[in-house]
Amino acid sequence: MTVAAASTKTVALSGIAAAIIDLDGTMLDTAPDFHVAVNRTRADLDLAPLDQQTIVDFVGKGSENLIRRVLSLDYTPPEVEHHFAAALDSYQRHYQAINGTHATLYPEVIDGLQAMRDKGLRLACVTNKPIVFALALLEKAGLRQYFELVYGGDSFPKKKPDPMPLLAVCSEFDLEPAQIVAIGDSSNDAQAARAAGCRVFNVPYGYNHGEPIQDVESDGIVATLLVAARHISN
Numbered sequence: 001m002t003v004a005a006a007s008t009k010t011v012a013l014s015g016i017a018a019a020i021i022d023l024d025g026t027m028l029d030t031a032p033d034f035h036v037a038v039n040r041t042r043a044d045l046d047l048a049p050l051d052q053q054t055i056v057d058f059v060g061k062g063s064e065n066l067i068r069r070v071l072s073l074d075y076t077p078p079e080v081e082h083h084f085a086a087a088l089d090s091y092q093r094h095y096q097a098i099n100g101t102h103a104t105l106y107p108e109v110i111d112g113l114q115a116m117r118d119k120g121l122r123l124a125c126v127t128n129k130p131i132v133f134a135l136a137l138l139e140k141a142g143l144r145q146y147f148e149l150v151y152g153g154d155s156f157p158k159k160k161p162d163p164m165p166l167l168a169v170c171s172e173f174d175l176e177p178a179q180i181v182a183i184g185d186s187s188n189d190a191q192a193a194r195a196a197g198c199r200v201f202n203v204p205y206g207y208n209h210g211e212p213i214q215d216v217e218s219d220g221i222v223a224t225l226l227v228a229a230r231h232i233s234n
Contacts, residue, residue: 010220013181013199014233018173019116020166020198021147021225022184023127023134024059025206027109028141031056032102037095038070044090045083047074057210060186062128062153067091092130099133100140106205112225113146120234124169128153128160128188149173160188163196170196183228187216201228 024030031052039049050070058069067088071080116123123146127134131152138144149172153159156168170177177197182189185206193200200218203225213221222228 010201010222010227010231012231012233013219015179016121016181016199016232017175017179017234018122018124018169018181019228019232020124020126020169020180020182020193021113022182022186022189023125023129023137025185025208026106026183026189026203027125027143027225028100028103028105028137029205030100030103030137031059031207033095033098033100034059034066036098036102037091038066040094041067041087041091042070045087056207059207060128060188060209062159063091063095063130064088095133096136100137103137103141105141106203106224108224108226110142112227112229113143115226115229116232117146119229119232121232122173122175123147124149124151124173126151126160126165126169126182130154161191161195163192166192166196166198170198181219181228181232183222183225185213187211190216190218193218201231203228 034055035052038055042049058066068080071083071087125147129152131154134152135150149169151165156164158164170180181199181201182193183201185203186208190200190202201220201222202213202216202218204213204221
């Protein structure tokens with residue numbers, strides 16, 4: 001797998017003591033997992049399968065949003081709500097069965113995480129994926145060991161782009177937001193970081209709701225997590 005080159009000027013960040021890193025679309029390409037689980041769910045409802053890109057454009061705001069968007073392609077809003085609970089249950093069962101089976105690491109993820117750890121950075125993973133799926137996926141991919149904290153989309157009452165999960169990391173690490181950089185693939189990550197007062201890098205691959213990542217306000221676009229590590233200092 002290749003990743004796109006960074007295309008905007010990236011600021012070197014100093015005074016950084018920790019990094020908050022997104023999961024889907026940032027460390028792992030999980031689009032094939034979403035594709036399989038969503039289409040198995042649609043089969044349960046006697047709906048036609050969707051292509052992977054359509055599903056990817058719905059990823060990033062949690063499972064509930066994903067399923068509502070998927071259902072909205074075939075149903076009216078009242079019908080979406082009528083089918084939602086059963087569809088979400090079906091999706092969660094199918095996703096749990098294949099979680100990580102078709103996912104692949106993006107280039108230089110492990111090298112990047114190790115480089116950050118070597119610089120003394122504390123690491124947290126904050127994702128909108130349900131925590132039970134996130135922990136299982138990190139373990140399967142060999143990434144869990146790098147993270148002191150892992151928060152999922154159901155760990156708090158609000159998820160990204162709300163700053164609540166990022167502020168929880170700041171509190172747990174006993175650090176000021178300005179001492180933490182958030183790294184992710186979408187506007188959710190950048191908006192949450194800015195609202196929390198954190199610095200932010202975006203990667204140029206992943207899932208940004210079908211919109212160009214270059215349009216997202218950040219401290220820069222980094223080609224990989226290893227490149228991000230090279231732009232961070234204590």
